[in-house]
Amino acid sequence: MPLLKASLPSIPGIVAARVDSAAFPQAGQGRFRRGLLAHCSNPACRSGWLHLWRSPTVPVFEDGWTCSAECTAARVGSAVAREFGGMESARPDHRHRIPLGLLMLEHGWITQSQLRRAVDAQKRAGAGRLGSWLVRQGAATESVITRALALQWSCPVLSTELHDPARVSTVIPRLFVDAFGALPLRVSAGRTLYLGFEESLDPALALSIERMTGLRVVSGIVQESCFRPAHGRLIETKFPPVELIESVSETAATRTLARCVERFRPAAARLVRVHECLWLRMWDAADPRPLHGPGKMEDVICLVGAF
Numbered sequence: 683m684p685l686l687k688a689s690l691p692s693i694p695g696i697v698a699a700r701v702d703s704a705a706f707p708q709a710g711q712g713r714f715r716r717g718l719l720a721h722c723s724n725p726a727c728r729s730g731w732l733h734l735w736r737s738p739t740v741p742v743f744e745d746g747w748t749c750s751a752e753c754t755a756a757r758v759g760s761a762v763a764r765e766f767g768g769m770e771s772a773r774p775d776h777r778h779r780i781p782l783g784l785l786m787l788e789h790g791w792i793t794q795s796q797l798r799r800a801v802d803a804q805k806r807a808g809a810g811r812l813g814s815w816l817v818r819q820g821a822a823t824e825s826v827i828t829r830a831l832a833l834q835w836s837c838p839v840l841s842t843e844l845h846d847p848a849r850v851s852t853v854i855p856r857l858f859v860d861a862f863g864a865l866p867l868r869v870s871a872g873r874t875l876y877l878g879f880e881e882s883l884d885p886a887l888a889l890s891i892e893r894m895t896g897l898r899v900v901s902g903i904v905q906e907s908c909f910r911p912a913h914g915r916l917i918e919t920k921f922p923p924v925e926l927i928e929s930v931s932e933t934a935a936t937r938t939l940a941r942c943v944e945r946f947r948p949a950a951a952r953l954v955r956v957h958e959c960l961w962l963r964m965w966d967a968a969d970p971r972p973l974h975g976p977g978k979m980e981d982v983i984c985l986v987g988a989f
């Protein structure tokens with residue numbers, strides 16, 4: 683899967699709901715009345731206020747109930763357009779990062795000849811990371827390589843000591859663990875997610891996770907020999923059910939995602955873009971929590987134009 687190393691657009695507000703103070707029930711007017719006058723969150727809704735055939739509480743997409751499949755499609759369509767709105771202006775992350783070998787050389791952690799030997803070996807093999815070659819040739823220890831990578835990315839080195847796979851496996855779909863090499867490690871104080879990477883960070887993914895979960899994400903480098911076992915433990919854990927779909931266009935993606943919302947009838951649902959994918963997460967209970975919420979959740983990952 684090609685990765686678009688781009689910063690996502692800033693989070694625009696949710697589509698403003700139409701408010702009619704004469705028709706919209708006020709707090710305390712009772713459940714029956716509230717149900718009868720459920721308010722559709724599609725600003726272009728033309729079906730009126732009475733929706734007796736439809737549950738007055740679900741589906742809810744991005745904090746707004748919709749009165750019909752058409753209105754759900756309109757809301758989902760706005761969200762899809764918002765997520766891809768920054769596509770043209772999106773640019774890969776061109777911030778200058780000093781190459782690992784040079785950085786280590788500058789710090790006196792390796793010599794010129796050790797660097798040359800590792801680069802030559804890497805070229806000859808046509809594979810393997812420079813850091814791995816330096817370790818294999820005895821020029822540096824693994825912990826020095828990890829320190830250098832963290833310095834290169836200006837991020838912390840993260841430990842897997844407090845890794846809690848069962849608790850963090852609901853934070854992101856397993857596909858993102860595999861496709862982007864992201865390793866959720868732990869959530870601290872219910873607010874901060876520590877996200878580990880083996881070699882390079884993925885700021886776009888971290889931002890998407892923040893938007894979806896509401897957690898603050900701290901990304902960092904995990905030492906290779908710790909990363910692999912932790913990764914193994916994580917993928918053996920139960921993840922939320924996920925549906926993977928492919929769409930040729932944003933229009934097709936909208937149609938499919940709206941159908942998913944109509945089928946699941948979520949009490950809460952959010953949509954964010956992760957590189958070329960759209961990630962829809964649906965909860966069957968309101969007040970969703972990023973970890974183990976009160977009910978079940980389901981993910982839909984839609985690859986758009988990936989043919």
Ligand SMILES: [Zn+2]
Binds near residue numbers: 722723727728748750
């Ligand atoms: Zn409507």
